[in-house]
Structures are given as C-alpha cells and as structure tokens.
Amino acid sequence: MLRGIDLDLPTHTLIRIEGANGTGKSTLLRLLAGIDAPTEGRITGRRARTAYVPERFPAALPFTASGYLVHLGRIHGLRTPEAADRAGSWLARFGAAGHARTPLPELSKGTSQKVAVAQAFLAEPELLILDEAWTGLDTAARDELDRAVAERVAAGATVVFVDHDPRRLAGTADAVFRIEGNTLLAAPGAPATGTGPRIRIEAAGPPGAKLPAGLPGAPEHTPAPDGGVRLTVAAAHSDALLRTLLTAHPPWHIRQVATAPAHVESPGPQRSATDPGDRPTPEAP
Known part of the structure; x- marks a missing residue:
C-alpha cells in the first residue's frame, strides 16, 4: 500500500521513478494514468490527453496492428484518415511498418511492444506514462523511443517512466524519485531539479x-x-x-x-499533483 505520496508533475518535465520489485512503482504509474483510483487522498489537475504504456501489453485483441492504432486514434478524437496516417508514421518510426496488417495475436513480443509504444504517441499526449516501455524493443527502437520521449518533453508534455536499466535516459531526467517503505522519496544523490548537464x-x-x-x-x-x-x-x-x-x-x-557551471540544489519538500500547485496524496493497495 502506498502512503503519503506527494508529487508535482510540471509541464516540460521528465521524471524517473525507481524502486525494488514489488514496492509499488506500477501502482503509482496506474494512479497517475487514471487507470486506478486512490482508496484515500486525491489526484488533481488531470491532463486532457494522457497516454500509458503498461508493463505487459494485452496483445490478444481482435485487431491488426494498424487497425488497433486507428481505433485508439478515433477514441482520442482523431478523424480516421489522420489516425491512419499517424499509425503508419509511428509504426515506421519504431521499425514495425511491415507488420501493419498483421493480427495482434500473431506478432512477436518485440513487435507487440512497438505497437504498444506507438499507441502512446498517437494523440500527442500531455502526460505520458511509461512502465518498462523499452523492455523487448530492439536497439534501434529503444533509441527511437528515447528521441520520441525527448520530443514530447520539449513540446510541453510531462513524461513519467520506470525502467530497469539505470542508464536509461541517464542525465536527462528533471527529477528522480524512489519508492521506499511505501512512500516516495527523492532518489539519493539525485536532486529533484535534474541531474544532467x-x-x-x-x-x-x-x-x-x-x-x-x-x-x-x-x-x-x-x-x-x-x-x-x-x-x-x-x-x-x-x-x-x-x-x-x-x-x-x-x-x-x-x-x-x-x-553552464555544474550546480547542486537540495531537494525541497515533495508535493503530489499532475500540475504545479495541486497537492493530491494518492493511497492505494
């Protein structure tokens, strides 16, 4: 059970969440994505466009890869031609264009993950939640995901991610937090204002x-x-x-x-929100 979570999610920000297996990282990401609701406390300042890549993609769905992306694009409010154009573009970026017409259950694990990642970028999300999204991707697709994340942050989005590789986006995160003892703390040696050049x-x-x-x-x-x-x-x-x-x-x-000359700032008190100034304190099993 997570307790006392207090976190701001400003725009133009990349946030890494760390912690041992079973500490609640995925629970926190599902709360932020709006998939789960806190049993106590609240989350305020929901973004109009939120996208989420789960740790495990449910590939056994009755769609082709392109059909699935177009369907989700329509749910996000895109017209069918625009959704189809974006679906093709993102599949191509992640090296899966050749599988556009392949039924999802027939895709390899790696290609399924490329589809899972592509759907997250379709509607240019304001809040992007990535739970081990790089797992299963080949090197080229992982590098492309790194670039896509940087583009979303530069465009004003907030990106929150978990990844088992400590080198993932090393030096570019604006804040790094670690879940310990069922709560969220600034990671040791990682000031909340960012660690990179x-x-x-x-x-x-x-x-x-x-x-x-x-x-x-x-x-x-x-x-x-x-x-x-x-x-x-x-x-x-x-x-x-x-x-x-x-x-x-x-x-x-x-x-x-x-x-700029290197500098270190002491992490201040952490707050919880999806926008500056909000103070939700989600609690979940």
Whole structure:
C-alpha cells in the first residue's frame, strides 16, 4: 500500500521513478494514468490527453496492428484518415511498418511492444506514462523511443517512466524519485531539479518584450550583465528553448550559448499533483 505520496508533475518535465520489485512503482504509474483510483487522498489537475504504456501489453485483441492504432486514434478524437496516417508514421518510426496488417495475436513480443509504444504517441499526449516501455524493443527502437520521449518533453508534455536499466535516459531526467517503505522519496544523490548537464543561453528581445510563456524546460532566468536575459536549462531542453526564442513574435536575438557551471540544489519538500500547485496524496493497495 502506498502512503503519503506527494508529487508535482510540471509541464516540460521528465521524471524517473525507481524502486525494488514489488514496492509499488506500477501502482503509482496506474494512479497517475487514471487507470486506478486512490482508496484515500486525491489526484488533481488531470491532463486532457494522457497516454500509458503498461508493463505487459494485452496483445490478444481482435485487431491488426494498424487497425488497433486507428481505433485508439478515433477514441482520442482523431478523424480516421489522420489516425491512419499517424499509425503508419509511428509504426515506421519504431521499425514495425511491415507488420501493419498483421493480427495482434500473431506478432512477436518485440513487435507487440512497438505497437504498444506507438499507441502512446498517437494523440500527442500531455502526460505520458511509461512502465518498462523499452523492455523487448530492439536497439534501434529503444533509441527511437528515447528521441520520441525527448520530443514530447520539449513540446510541453510531462513524461513519467520506470525502467530497469539505470542508464536509461541517464542525465536527462528533471527529477528522480524512489519508492521506499511505501512512500516516495527523492532518489539519493539525485536532486529533484535534474541531474544532467545544463546549458546557459544569453538572449535579448525587442525593447519592452517579455519572455514567452511556458518556455521548454522551465529555465532559470536572470538579467544578463549587458542587458537581455540569461537562461539556464537542462541540456535535453536547450534545442527546444532556442527554437521557441527564435520563432517568437517578434523573435529574440541569441547572443551566446554555453555549458553552464555544474550546480547542486537540495531537494525541497515533495508535493503530489499532475500540475504545479495541486497537492493530491494518492493511497492505494
């Protein structure tokens, strides 16, 4: 039974959940995905589009791979042609285009997992929950999933994942938590503000311009010595941040991009929510 879970899930954030087998990692992910409901406490700030990849994909369904993805796309509100186009695109990205017309029960475990992962990206989710989603994928598909996760985070989504490989997305997570004693703690040695390299960007906007809202990676910002602003962000979000500044209306001028000095922050008290400021405390068996 999980108790005292207190967690914020801000946008533009990649969060890793760790813990020994049987500690409740999958239970927590199912709560966040809205599949299970807490027996006590509450979860607030549900995202309009949430996607979930379970630890075990139920492949014995009466669909072909493409038919299943199109069906889920329709459930997410996509028109059939758009759902079919996205289904084909994601199957191709994960190396499963040749199995589009194969019935799900006839797929290998690895190809089934590719379909499971593809369905999670169909509707461009705002909250993406991945429970051992890399398991069973070949190297190329695992690398593609890494890229797809980075794209969703850069686009403003929150991604929460569990994976048995400690090297998975190493250095790119914005927060790492560990389940111990039925509760959630900041992982030892992993500050809640992120563990990877950081990039410093100095930029200047037109006179009187304000920074665009919702910048990727929620960068720290301070005034630059010669005017403008100095932004510091996790390296995983730096490209998306630069694109946002350069394509703003009017665009910002980028003066300098450099690696920021390493820093460590002490983890503060953890809160629980799917949006900043919410404080649910889910409890489940």
